[in-house]
Amino acid sequence: MNDLSDNSGGLAADTIHRISRKLKALLPRKACAGHLPLTDRPQKHEEKMTMKNKLGLIAAGAAAMALFPAAASAKEGPYIGLSGGLVLPGDSNNSGAFDATVPATDDFGAIPADTPLGWNTEFDNGYAINGQIGYAFDNGFRVELEGSYTRYDVDRHSGLTVGGANIDGVDVAVLTRGAPAATNPTVGAVIADGRGRVSNFGLFGNVFYDINTGSSFKPYVGAGIGYQWADIQFRPSGVDVADDNDGGFAYQLMAGASFALSDNAEIFGQYTWRDRTDTAEVPLNLLPATLGVETGQSIISAGVRVKFGR
Structure with missing residues (x-):
């Protein structure tokens, strides 16, 4: 146990x-x-x-x-801008009429007053310089006063008509009434040597709308109306055909985009179509006639804006 x-x-x-x-x-x-x-x-x-x-x-x-500074809301206040760029002028279908009768000669008959005349002018590309003073609102709208200068040279003239008939192949004496016919170059040969230029001075009031993307990049659209002076010089083959200026109401349509570098500075690129409501009317020196010249132009520009808003 x-x-x-x-x-x-x-x-x-x-x-x-x-x-x-x-x-x-x-x-x-x-x-x-x-x-x-x-x-x-x-x-x-x-x-x-x-x-x-x-x-x-x-x-x-x-x-x-x-x-990349944020763009939650537009900054309100004044601004200034400066831009420059390329001008792509449209061809001008010049048209006008004789102001007085051109007397007859041994070779050519008289040209009555009010007889229509015209020709086509092609231009080289030119340049533009623009300055702006404006005010931006916090709702995306901007108002602006713009001064603009554009210039482009003549490439060539062609297709001169008098009374609806093309006279490019006729002796230039038909217009100059100088040396006897058959001793001078043709009208077409003289005007084909395009010399001269067109300078435009414009002052516009513009309205823009900046599209807020919530970023530093903002596309915009705009339109403007104003007054533009055209200084026109036509000197084909060195012949002083026209050298005068004329002013008239003008308009422009714009589209572009800006990119903010800081709160107070931005760069921008812009396309502008600009034209007058009428043609620039200039008297001719060679003939007793007045010619209407078209001044429509496309402008591709880039520039900078400096803001002073709060």
């Missing part, structure tokens, strides 16, 4: 000891001095990486804001 009791007591003690060891294995180990528990390390590492990401995003955002 004593042997049985001793064996039972030993088995119980051994069982309790093994259960105790298993329970200790299941419990978390204590942190060593100066070290975090193993289960805490991933969480702290993730927090550290998240903070780095946030700092990186903030730095990138600050850099982007510095490079």
Whole structure:
């Protein structure tokens, strides 16, 4: 009986000891001095990486804001601008009439007063210089006063008609009434040597609307009316045919886009179609006649605006 009791007591003690060891294995180990528990390390590492990401995003955002200023709303206030560019003038179908009768000669009959005449003039590309003073509203609209100068040279003249008949192949004496016929070049040969130029001075009142894209880039459209003076010089083959000026009402249509460099400065590119409501009427020096010259032109320009708004 004593042997049985001793064996039972030993088995119980051994069982309790093994259960105790298993329970200790299941419990978390204590942190060593100066070290975090193993289960805490991933969480702290993730927090550290998240903070780095946030700092990186903030730095990138600050850099982007510095490079591309936001355009949440239009800035109200006055501005000035300066631009220049390329002028693409349209051909001019010049038309007019004789103001007085041209007397007859041995070679040619008289040309009665009011007889129509005309010819076509082709121009070379030219240049434009423009200055603007305006005011921008915070709703996207702008009003502007613009001064403009454009100039382009004559390329050639052709197709001269008198009374509806083309006289390019006729001796130029039909117009000059000078040397006898058959001793001079033809009308077509003389006017084909296109010399001369057209200079336009314009003053316009413009209205624009800037389309807010929420960024530094803003397209816009506009229109303007004003007054334009045309200074016309036609000197084919060195012959002083016309050299005078005339003013008239004009209009223009514009479309372009601007890009903000800062809160107070922007660059812009613009296309403009400009024309007068009538032709520029100039007297001819060679003949007793008045000629109407068309001055329609396309202008492709680029420039800068400086704002003074709050």
